Amino acid sequence: MNDSNAAVRVIGLSKQYAAGFRRTPVLALSDVTLDVGNNEIFGLLGPNGAGKTTLIKILLGSLLPTSGTAAVNGFGGGDWRSRLSAGYLPENHRFPPYLTGRQMLFCFGGMAGLSRNDIRGKVDSLFELVGLSQWQNTKIRKYSKGMMQRLGLAQALLNDPQLIFLDEPTDGVDPVGRHEIRTILLNLKKAGKTVFLNSHLLAEVEAVCDRVAILNKGKLIKVGPVSGLLDVKPAYHVETAGLDEAVALEVMNSFPTAKFEGTVITVTLEAPRQINDVIDMLRRRNVELVSVAPVKISLEESFLELIQGGGHHE
Numbered sequence: 089m090n091d092s093n094a095a096v097r098v099i100g101l102s103k104q105y106a107a108g109f110r111r112t113p114v115l116a117l118s119d120v121t122l123d124v125g126n127n128e129i130f131g132l133l134g135p136n137g138a139g140k141t142t143l144i145k146i147l148l149g150s151l152l153p154t155s156g157t158a159a160v161n162g163f164g165g166g167d168w169r170s171r172l173s174a175g176y177l178p179e180n181h182r183f184p185p186y187l188t189g190r191q192m193l194f195c196f197g198g199m200a201g202l203s204r205n206d207i208r209g210k211v212d213s214l215f216e217l218v219g220l221s222q223w224q225n226t227k228i229r230k231y232s233k234g235m236m237q238r239l240g241l242a243q244a245l246l247n248d249p250q251l252i253f254l255d256e257p258t259d260g261v262d263p264v265g266r267h268e269i270r271t272i273l274l275n276l277k278k279a280g281k282t283v284f285l286n287s288h289l290l291a292e293v294e295a296v297c298d299r300v301a302i303l304n305k306g307k308l309i310k311v312g313p314v315s316g317l318l319d320v321k322p323a324y325h326v327e328t329a330g331l332d333e334a335v336a337l338e339v340m341n342s343f344p345t346a347k348f349e350g351t352v353i354t355v356t357l358e359a360p361r362q363i364n365d366v367i368d369m370l371r372r373r374n375v376e377l378v379s380v381a382p383v384k385i386s387l388e389e390s391f392l393e394l395i396q397g398g399g400h401h402e
């Protein structure tokens with residue numbers, strides 16, 4: 089083991105693919121550095137093509153990086169122990185539809201080198217954990233997408249790993265199914281596990297993760313606790329009965345972000361209480377106010393703004 093107790097440690101990681109017949113270089117990861125602590129639920133959030141799956145594959149040692157290092161539980165990506173110490177739910181996995189859920193776990197457990205006795209001792213509690221006890225003898229072909237993902241989770245947990253990688257676990261799953269998966273992840277955390285979750289869905293990581301990293305076009309643009317991740321500055325629309333140029337200039341001098349559209353001023357502030365300063369200034373000039381209303385920006389909008397704004401570091 090390495091002396092740090094990070095569950096995942098990535099330093100200066102880059103990956104360049106050679107795509108297609110012409111071997112066009114595609115930079116899927118560019119100088120990514122991040123740590124995931126034990127017992128965290130960590131979300132790697134980014135739009136499709138950001139490089140999330142590439143990062144997990146490098147961590148699991150199934151893909152070599154172009155440069156940089158990646159370690160899982162202190163074992164480097166090329167070390168077979170890194171693969172054994174982690175569970176993995178790949179994206180878009182397909183299970184044989186003609187097997188029952190129970191047969192599937194025996195099949196995958198066998199491939200992972202577990203004895204039938206070993207597996208027998210685990211399956212019931214795993215089915216219970218993922219809420220599929222009643223369905224374990226039903227053929228997978230009858231499973232919904234959400235049930236399939238929960239079966240995938242049980243598969244990822246067969247080895248009793250301390251760390252679990254989940255790649256888009258709720259993609260294509262309906263809201264009820266999503267909620268069930270979320271509950272399972274929170275239970276895994278309670279049981280002391282570390283979860284590394286890839287997702288392109290902001291709402292998903294927001295609901296379940298302790299910390300989130302935003303990845304866009306291979307670059308990490310932000311890492312931090314979910315709460316402070318998308319710190320949206322307060323903005324207000326101030327509708328007046330009429331504005332003259334002198335007042336507008338004065339407002340602009342004190343609040344350079346102010347925008348004017350007819351009789352409406354839109355200001356973005358550092359703190360909500362500053363709206364009082366704007367109002368005081370206008371009232372001193374005898375400007376008549378019609379309404380003052382906060383501008384609501386959803387997390388989704390600010391996330392989109394962040395990733396469309398390009399890859400600045402913070």
Ligand SMILES: Nc1ncnc2c1ncn2[C@@H]1O[C@H](COP(=O)(O)OP(=O)(O)O)[C@@H](O)[C@H]1O
Pocket residue numbers: 105106107108114115116134135136137138139140141142143
């Ligand atoms: N085997 C590959 N060969 C060439 N390019 C690839 C390969 N796998 C992924 N890519 C490219 O690398 C980028 C990142 O892909 P991926 O890691 O799958 O992103 P994500 O999981 O965030 O959707 C994309 O531009 C994708 O087209």
Ligand SMILES: [Mg+2]
Pocket residue numbers: 137140141142179255
């Ligand atoms: Mg992916």
